[in-house]
Amino acid sequence: MAVGVRLAFALASRGGDASGGWVLARTRLDTGAKAAGWLRGEALRLAVRLDPGPRTRWAAPGTLHPVREPGPDAPTSLRAWAEDRQRQARVRHLLAHGRALSFHFPDPGGAWYALTAAPLAPPTPESR
Template identity: 40%
Template sequence: MMHPRLPVQSGGILCTVAAHGSADSKPVEVQLGQHRAHSPALACQWLRGRARWIADRLDPEPEHAPVPAAALYEVPYGVPDAPTALRDWCADVMRQSGAVSGLDHGQRIRFMARDDTTVYELSAVPVAAPSPWLRQVQFDH
Protein backbone atom coordinates (compact mmCIF):
# COMPACT_ATOMS: atom_id res chain seq x y z
CA MET A 1 0.00 0.00 0.00
CA MET A 2 1.44 3.36 -0.99
CA HIS A 3 1.03 6.25 1.38
CA PRO A 4 0.36 9.71 0.01
CA ARG A 5 3.47 11.72 -0.67
CA LEU A 6 4.15 14.27 2.00
CA PRO A 7 6.34 17.28 1.36
CA VAL A 8 9.72 17.08 3.05
CA GLN A 9 9.51 19.17 6.16
CA SER A 10 11.63 22.28 6.20
CA GLY A 11 13.42 20.76 9.19
CA GLY A 12 15.16 18.39 6.78
CA ILE A 13 16.00 14.75 7.38
CA LEU A 14 17.99 13.68 10.42
CA CYS A 15 20.44 10.87 9.62
CA THR A 16 22.10 8.86 12.36
CA VAL A 17 24.68 6.08 12.39
CA ALA A 18 25.33 4.11 15.57
CA ALA A 19 27.00 0.92 16.76
CA HIS A 20 25.31 -1.22 19.41
CA GLY A 21 27.19 -3.81 21.41
CA SER A 22 28.03 -4.70 24.97
CA ALA A 23 30.81 -4.08 27.46
CA ASP A 24 31.00 -5.81 30.83
CA SER A 25 27.68 -7.47 29.95
CA LYS A 26 25.98 -4.08 29.67
CA PRO A 27 24.49 -2.66 26.47
CA VAL A 28 26.56 0.09 24.87
CA GLU A 29 25.63 2.46 22.04
CA VAL A 30 28.25 4.53 20.27
CA GLN A 31 27.13 7.32 17.95
CA LEU A 32 29.26 7.16 14.79
CA GLY A 33 27.77 10.18 13.10
CA GLN A 34 24.79 12.43 12.62
CA HIS A 35 23.83 14.68 9.73
CA ARG A 36 20.87 16.80 8.68
CA ALA A 37 20.14 16.41 4.96
CA HIS A 38 17.94 18.67 2.85
CA SER A 39 16.38 15.92 0.70
CA PRO A 40 15.71 12.18 0.76
CA ALA A 41 18.33 11.57 -1.95
CA LEU A 42 20.98 13.52 -0.02
CA ALA A 43 20.09 11.65 3.17
CA CYS A 44 20.57 8.29 1.47
CA GLN A 45 23.79 9.50 -0.15
CA TRP A 46 25.18 10.43 3.27
CA LEU A 47 24.11 7.09 4.78
CA ARG A 48 25.75 5.19 1.91
CA GLY A 49 28.97 7.13 2.49
CA ARG A 50 28.92 6.25 6.19
CA ALA A 51 28.13 2.59 5.41
CA ARG A 52 31.13 2.38 3.04
CA TRP A 53 33.32 4.16 5.61
CA ILE A 54 32.39 1.60 8.31
CA ALA A 55 32.81 -1.35 5.93
CA ASP A 56 36.23 -0.14 4.78
CA ARG A 57 37.46 0.16 8.35
CA LEU A 58 36.10 -3.21 9.46
CA ASP A 59 37.17 -5.03 6.31
CA PRO A 60 39.89 -3.16 4.42
CA GLU A 61 41.21 -4.32 1.09
CA PRO A 62 44.52 -6.09 1.85
CA GLU A 63 46.51 -3.81 -0.46
CA HIS A 64 45.13 -0.70 1.30
CA ALA A 65 44.98 -2.00 4.86
CA PRO A 66 46.74 -0.06 7.63
CA VAL A 67 47.87 -3.42 9.06
CA PRO A 68 49.94 -6.27 7.59
CA ALA A 69 47.94 -8.46 5.21
CA ALA A 70 48.76 -11.47 7.42
CA ALA A 71 46.72 -9.86 10.21
CA LEU A 72 43.55 -10.02 8.09
CA TYR A 73 41.39 -13.12 7.82
CA GLU A 74 38.19 -14.11 6.06
CA VAL A 75 34.97 -14.26 8.04
CA PRO A 76 34.14 -17.92 8.69
CA TYR A 77 31.01 -19.34 7.08
CA GLY A 78 27.93 -18.77 9.22
CA VAL A 79 29.34 -15.77 11.10
CA PRO A 80 27.46 -12.53 10.36
CA ASP A 81 29.49 -10.31 8.03
CA ALA A 82 28.63 -6.64 8.65
CA PRO A 83 31.04 -5.16 6.05
CA THR A 84 29.57 -7.30 3.26
CA ALA A 85 26.00 -6.48 4.39
CA LEU A 86 26.84 -2.75 4.40
CA ARG A 87 28.44 -2.90 0.93
CA ASP A 88 25.53 -4.93 -0.43
CA TRP A 89 23.04 -2.38 0.94
CA CYS A 90 24.96 0.45 -0.72
CA ALA A 91 24.97 -1.35 -4.07
CA ASP A 92 21.30 -2.42 -4.01
CA VAL A 93 19.56 0.06 -6.30
CA MET A 94 16.07 -1.19 -5.41
CA ARG A 95 16.64 -0.81 -1.66
CA GLN A 96 18.12 2.65 -2.16
CA SER A 97 15.16 3.68 -4.29
CA GLY A 98 12.80 2.33 -1.63
CA ALA A 99 14.64 4.28 1.07
CA VAL A 100 14.37 7.53 -0.89
CA SER A 101 10.69 6.86 -1.55
CA GLY A 102 10.02 6.08 2.11
CA LEU A 103 11.65 9.32 3.24
CA ASP A 104 9.80 11.15 0.49
CA HIS A 105 6.56 9.86 2.04
CA GLY A 106 7.53 10.99 5.53
CA GLN A 107 8.57 7.56 6.80
CA ARG A 108 11.60 6.69 8.92
CA ILE A 109 14.07 4.35 7.26
CA ARG A 110 16.51 2.04 9.01
CA PHE A 111 19.12 -0.50 7.97
CA MET A 112 20.96 -2.75 10.40
CA ALA A 113 24.03 -4.92 9.76
CA ARG A 114 25.58 -7.18 12.36
CA ASP A 115 28.72 -9.10 13.01
CA ASP A 116 29.46 -11.42 15.91
CA THR A 117 29.78 -8.59 18.47
CA THR A 118 28.12 -5.44 17.12
CA VAL A 119 25.01 -4.18 15.34
CA TYR A 120 25.52 -1.19 13.05
CA GLU A 121 22.39 0.93 12.57
CA LEU A 122 21.89 3.53 9.85
CA SER A 123 18.66 5.51 10.03
CA ALA A 124 17.01 8.63 8.70
CA VAL A 125 13.82 10.39 9.72
CA PRO A 126 12.13 13.50 8.34
CA VAL A 127 11.91 16.18 11.02
CA ALA A 128 9.43 18.99 11.24
CA ALA A 129 10.69 22.51 11.58
CA PRO A 130 9.31 24.50 14.49
CA SER A 131 6.19 26.35 13.53
CA PRO A 132 6.67 30.11 13.24
CA TRP A 133 3.21 30.44 14.75
CA LEU A 134 4.20 28.82 18.01
CA ARG A 135 5.49 31.28 20.52
CA GLN A 136 8.43 30.28 22.67
CA VAL A 137 7.42 30.28 26.29
CA GLN A 138 10.08 31.02 28.83
CA PHE A 139 9.66 29.88 32.39
CA ASP A 140 11.26 31.64 35.31
CA HIS A 141 13.09 29.45 37.80
Protein backbone atom coordinates in the same frame (compact mmCIF):
# COMPACT_ATOMS: atom_id res chain seq x y z
CA MET B 1 3.12 13.22 3.79
CA ALA B 2 2.63 14.82 0.39
CA VAL B 3 5.41 14.53 -2.15
CA GLY B 4 7.02 17.88 -2.77
CA VAL B 5 6.91 18.96 0.86
CA ARG B 6 10.50 19.69 1.76
CA LEU B 7 11.51 17.91 4.95
CA ALA B 8 14.80 17.90 6.76
CA PHE B 9 16.11 14.66 8.23
CA ALA B 10 18.14 13.72 11.29
CA LEU B 11 20.50 10.89 10.37
CA ALA B 12 22.75 8.68 12.46
CA SER B 13 24.94 5.64 12.34
CA ARG B 14 25.35 3.66 15.52
CA GLY B 15 27.34 0.65 16.55
CA GLY B 16 27.40 -1.51 19.62
CA ASP B 17 27.36 -4.89 21.25
CA ALA B 18 25.83 -6.51 24.33
CA SER B 19 27.36 -3.84 26.58
CA GLY B 20 25.70 -0.89 24.83
CA GLY B 21 25.54 1.28 21.75
CA TRP B 22 27.35 4.38 20.55
CA VAL B 23 26.73 7.07 17.96
CA LEU B 24 29.38 6.76 15.25
CA ALA B 25 28.22 9.68 13.09
CA ARG B 26 25.24 11.98 12.81
CA THR B 27 24.05 14.86 10.70
CA ARG B 28 20.99 16.78 9.54
CA LEU B 29 20.25 17.18 5.87
CA ASP B 30 17.58 19.22 4.13
CA THR B 31 16.23 16.75 1.55
CA GLY B 32 15.32 13.09 1.31
CA ALA B 33 17.69 12.67 -1.64
CA LYS B 34 20.63 14.00 0.39
CA ALA B 35 19.58 11.81 3.33
CA ALA B 36 19.50 8.70 1.11
CA GLY B 37 22.95 9.57 -0.23
CA TRP B 38 24.33 10.01 3.29
CA LEU B 39 22.92 6.66 4.45
CA ARG B 40 24.47 4.88 1.46
CA GLY B 41 27.80 6.66 1.91
CA GLU B 42 27.84 5.90 5.63
CA ALA B 43 27.16 2.21 4.95
CA LEU B 44 30.16 2.10 2.61
CA ARG B 45 32.33 4.11 5.03
CA LEU B 46 31.58 1.68 7.86
CA ALA B 47 32.13 -1.36 5.63
CA VAL B 48 35.56 -0.13 4.53
CA ARG B 49 36.61 0.71 8.10
CA LEU B 50 35.43 -2.65 9.44
CA ASP B 51 36.73 -4.75 6.55
CA PRO B 52 39.29 -2.75 4.56
CA GLY B 53 40.47 -5.58 2.32
CA PRO B 54 43.85 -7.27 1.89
CA ARG B 55 45.36 -4.55 -0.32
CA THR B 56 44.94 -1.74 2.21
CA ARG B 57 48.05 0.44 2.15
CA TRP B 58 48.09 1.37 5.83
CA ALA B 59 48.13 -2.24 7.06
CA ALA B 60 51.41 -4.13 7.18
CA PRO B 61 51.40 -7.32 5.07
CA GLY B 62 49.78 -10.17 6.98
CA THR B 63 47.92 -7.86 9.38
CA LEU B 64 44.52 -8.46 7.82
CA HIS B 65 43.11 -11.92 7.21
CA PRO B 66 39.68 -13.42 6.48
CA VAL B 67 37.45 -14.37 9.39
CA ARG B 68 35.56 -17.60 8.88
CA GLU B 69 32.29 -17.38 10.79
CA PRO B 70 28.87 -18.61 9.69
CA GLY B 71 26.55 -16.15 8.02
CA PRO B 72 27.20 -12.75 6.52
CA ASP B 73 29.16 -10.30 8.60
CA ALA B 74 28.20 -6.66 9.09
CA PRO B 75 30.66 -5.23 6.51
CA THR B 76 29.39 -7.63 3.84
CA SER B 77 25.77 -6.75 4.69
CA LEU B 78 26.50 -3.01 4.70
CA ARG B 79 28.16 -3.24 1.26
CA ALA B 80 25.33 -5.35 -0.16
CA TRP B 81 22.73 -2.89 1.16
CA ALA B 82 24.58 0.12 -0.26
CA GLU B 83 25.12 -1.52 -3.67
CA ASP B 84 21.56 -2.81 -4.14
CA ARG B 85 20.06 -0.35 -6.66
CA GLN B 86 16.46 -1.45 -6.06
CA ARG B 87 16.82 -1.11 -2.32
CA GLN B 88 18.40 2.33 -2.69
CA ALA B 89 15.56 3.44 -4.99
CA ARG B 90 13.09 2.30 -2.31
CA VAL B 91 15.01 4.24 0.37
CA ARG B 92 14.84 7.40 -1.78
CA HIS B 93 11.12 6.85 -2.37
CA LEU B 94 10.32 6.36 1.31
CA LEU B 95 12.35 9.38 2.37
CA ALA B 96 10.67 11.50 -0.32
CA HIS B 97 7.40 10.59 1.39
CA GLY B 98 8.69 11.60 4.83
CA ARG B 99 9.10 8.11 6.26
CA ALA B 100 11.43 7.32 9.15
CA LEU B 101 13.82 4.48 8.35
CA SER B 102 16.07 2.22 10.39
CA PHE B 103 18.40 -0.49 9.09
CA HIS B 104 20.16 -2.99 11.36
CA PHE B 105 23.31 -4.94 10.41
CA PRO B 106 24.29 -7.63 12.95
CA ASP B 107 27.72 -9.24 13.04
CA PRO B 108 28.21 -12.93 13.99
CA GLY B 109 30.60 -11.89 16.77
CA GLY B 110 27.82 -10.01 18.59
CA ALA B 111 28.47 -6.47 17.37
CA TRP B 112 25.81 -4.57 15.44
CA TYR B 113 25.57 -1.45 13.32
CA ALA B 114 22.49 0.63 12.50
CA LEU B 115 21.63 3.44 10.12
CA THR B 116 18.63 5.67 10.85
CA ALA B 117 16.81 8.56 9.23
CA ALA B 118 14.04 10.49 10.98
CA PRO B 119 12.10 13.37 9.41
CA LEU B 120 12.18 16.60 11.35
CA ALA B 121 9.03 18.61 11.84
CA PRO B 122 8.80 21.51 9.40
CA PRO B 123 9.32 24.90 11.01
CA THR B 124 6.17 26.55 12.30
CA PRO B 125 5.30 30.08 11.19
CA GLU B 126 6.14 31.30 14.72
CA SER B 127 9.69 29.87 14.53
CA ARG B 128 10.59 31.56 11.25
